[in-house]
Amino acid sequence: MGGASESNQVPAQTIQVGKEQIYKGNLVLINKDYPVHPGSVETDIVNLSERKELLSGFGLLNDKIRLPSNVLQKFTEMVYDAGKEGVNHFIISSGYRDRAEQNELYKEMGADYALPAGHSEHNLGLSLDIGSTLQAMNEAPEGEWLMNHAPDYGFILRYPKDKTAITGIQYEPWHFRYVGLPHSKIMQEKQFALEEYLAFLKERKSILATVNGERFEVRYIPISQDESIQVPVNHPYELSGDNGDGVILTVHLDS
The missing domain is CATH 3.30.200.180 (Phosphorylase Kinase; domain 1)
Structure with missing residues (x-):
């Protein structure tokens, strides 16, 4: 290649x-060594619960899920194609988080399960946590489909099982990042x-x-x-x- x-x-x-x-x-690389710069945060971030015409083929964990419009468009295209193959139990559990939300999560979950405000990809706007309403993502058809096909739409599994020493983050089969x-x-x-x-x-x-x-x-x-x-x-x-x-x-x- x-x-x-x-x-x-x-x-x-x-x-x-x-x-x-x-x-x-x-x-843009975001991790414990490279924080989110104020100029990095995606613009045109929308609340998905207010865009119900786009919520075809997936659900939302709550009415606070936010994503940039372009990432939402790519995700919607992806789950539409998955649905044509009978894989259609997707749910978004988290999208963009501002610093206050991230700080609250960090205090609640601790350093083993969350990053401090400004060091999480969720503070950038290009990442989302995708689940299945059937079972855990590492066992669900939705997880398997995304592992194989998400890169066709510009998404990557950000924290693979065999890359923890490189990413510094434990395996997260639900966390996908848009890179294009x-x-x-x-x-x-x-x-x-x-x-x-x-x-x-x-x-x-x-x-x-x-x-x-x-x-x-x-x-x-x-x-x-x-x-x-x-x-x-x-x-x-x-x-x-x-x-x-x-x-x-x-x-x-x-x-």
């Missing part, structure tokens, strides 16, 4: 990227946790990936201050920070 860069073959233009971009985007395509599929193929994927990109600097028959270039660009970077003229691209010291440029070469 990896390969050499095609940057020199794609007509480019120069844009200015501010250092604040490091803290924004689908690939092609990243979720690359991570699935290489069996990377998000920490490993970002380290891989930083080391390789540039990779080519073919996902669902479409070609992408993914480039890591270090950013120490406001910088000028090269982006394509004729291809769509996305920028995401890593919440550390760089940004990831993702170019869709076949569009």
